[in-house]
Amino acid sequence: MSQTTNKYAVHCQSCSISRLCLPVMLAEAEVEHLDSIVQRSRPVRKGEHLYSANETFENVFAIRSGSLKSYTLSEDGIEQITGFHLPGEIVGLDAITDHQHPSFAKALETSSICAIPFEKLEVLARQMPGLQQQIFKVMSQEIREDQELMMLLNKKSADERLAAFLINLSQRFARRGLSSAVFHLTMTRSDIGNYLGLAVETVSRLFTKFQQKQLIKVQDKEVTILDIESLSDLAGTSCHFVAKK
Amino acid sequence: MSQTTNKYAVHCQSCSISRLCLPVMLAEAEVEHLDSIVQRSRPVRKGEHLYSANETFENVFAIRSGSLKSYTLSEDGIEQITGFHLPGEIVGLDAITDHQHPSFAKALETSSICAIPFEKLEVLARQMPGLQQQIFKVMSQEIREDQELMMLLNKKSADERLAAFLINLSQRFARRGLSSAVFHLTMTRSDIGNYLGLAVETVSRLFTKFQQKQLIKVQDKEVTILDIESLSDLAGTSCHFVAKK
DNA sequence: CGAGGGATTGAAGAATGTCAATTCGTGTGG
């Protein structure tokens, strides 16, 4: 066992978010196998990169605590945030294709990360049907979420985008046993705008607008959802045409 | 062997686009195994659905010839096209997560399709490392492409989007041994607009604009790329700020 | 030959971006 493994030992067996992570479908003995290939190192601090574009792909990463953003850089150096990631989620899956990371992953706060050597994971997956299934599911889920995001960016107004974003975060926090009503944004307004395809100023204006409409309360990075109903309506059902009348 | 398998028998071993499809990394004997679980049925005709949202997920589908579009419907019934698919590509991967299709796949022209029972594929993948790897790669690739599309929708102007779309199509045709300069659009202008997050009118205007600039030649559904250089520049490097000056 | 969807083109309007100024908050260094 490596030193790093000892030092930051939190085993999958006792990990609080294992039910959201790869071990979900595994028997106890299987979890031990998985655990044995997982590498844990010192926490990644805010602003540090977990991986960068063009780096060789070796591991996928499971988030144990904290939060990350992943993003790509276009040829002209423009940052495009492709996702925010919470505990239990797996990042780095976009690198499998050609063994090189196409994107960056950066910590939004100090975060604990499990590195999982992908080649070993593949081998294990062949022996453990449940693990293979779970990997497929996680990847499938990501494809689906990206599609939903596309829908959001393509068809929805600025109001709808931000509402959907907040609802989405709320639900994800809830699944992790945190409050769905009050939560902390670890990303900047600029990050949110970048992710949603909006100017920072627009995001800022919307926050105040939502606050005036008593949908949410915002104090710096602390968001309180006051009217989840209306916010959901805004996020989901209303469309350009209807909204206008 | 089922009747359908006989009737439309084109085996993976002799399939012209197998190098773009799942068999890529397999030994000949392995391809035979894969081939034995693949189901081929009568071609899907233009406008017919390969699968629809909420249907139970059983197969992923490989496209042998023709083209498809996949799309989702929002709660308010708005169509959002999430991709156009060419021979060699696999569709239905977004359904693995919860055994239900979240999206629709519709033929844009008469298309030959291979249905691959996913449960059988999973079993096979455990026995054939190369197959498992290829499935992972295909899924990873899709995640990556969705991210690129997000970048496109989020950060690029209408001109850049259409240019990128045309370049992308051109490259994909080229990989399939077709002309990268002259090709046929099987989707409508409306489809293109939907996919790129633009109004049909905008797409139409851009086609004429590109034509005036001698970048392309368009005659109905037939596109000829005249100046791939400039078009690539437009698609990739130029950014809002620079372009404005 | 007629009908209907697809495509094109023009004119006007709206949503959002851009620019600019100010405030706020936080972390750093003296």
Place this chain on the structure above:
DNA sequence: CCACACGAATTGACATTCTTCAATCCCTCG
């Protein structure tokens, strides 16, 4: 411990791209 500096956030005024609406044309397919 305070002052400063710098990035983040907010707010206002203006600019612009793209959408929306409307009319017309075209092509295909019954």
